Amino acid sequence: MSRRVTSEHLVAELVALLGERAFIALAENFGGRRLYVPRKIDADGEIAKAVGMTAAQKLSDRKSPDYLRVPLARGLRARHHRAAGLSNGEIATKLGMTETGVNSLFARMHSLPEKGSDKDRQLSFF
Structure with missing residues (x-):
């Protein structure tokens, strides 16, 4: 079987x-x-x-x-592109889906991946 x-x-x-x-x-x-x-x-x-x-x-x-x-692996690809600093709109284009779809994809994830370029620009308060 x-x-x-x-x-x-x-x-x-x-x-x-x-x-x-x-x-x-x-x-x-x-x-x-x-x-x-x-x-x-x-x-x-x-x-x-x-x-x-x-x-x-x-x-x-x-x-x-x-x-x-070959899997689409949209979740893994979205995380990868987010870590590289792409916006949700840019990720949507790469994944062949809407920006709203990308927002929903990230909303379903247990931990939201950090955006690479934002991480470097954020100020630390602690």
């Missing part, structure tokens, strides 16, 4: 395998689609161009030859 892998488990597995930065590049380039992962990675191939040769080879070693349903 095959076990269905949830999106959250797949995200965790791919982040552990590739690292967060390479996974985010994978999700931003291929999120929401089925991606064929070949046995032999070509440096000029779309996967290597998106995530780098090292991460592409790791993905191939673990997932080839097969199709991978």
Whole structure:
């Protein structure tokens, strides 16, 4: 009997395998689609161009030859972009959703990620 892998488990597995930065590049380039992962990675191939040769080879070693349903990972990507200092409007554009949707996404999170550029500009009162 095959076990269905949830999106959250797949995200965790791919982040552990590739690292967060390479996974985010994978999700931003291929999120929401089925991606064929070949046995032999070509440096000029779309996967290597998106995530780098090292991460592409790791993905191939673990997932080839097969199709991978690349998660959208909007929550992880939103946190990443927020930490990089992007506004909710800029994040909305990157995620392909509305700014209101981004506001709702952050509202559902247990801990709101700090905005990178705001952190540097805030005054400390203590």
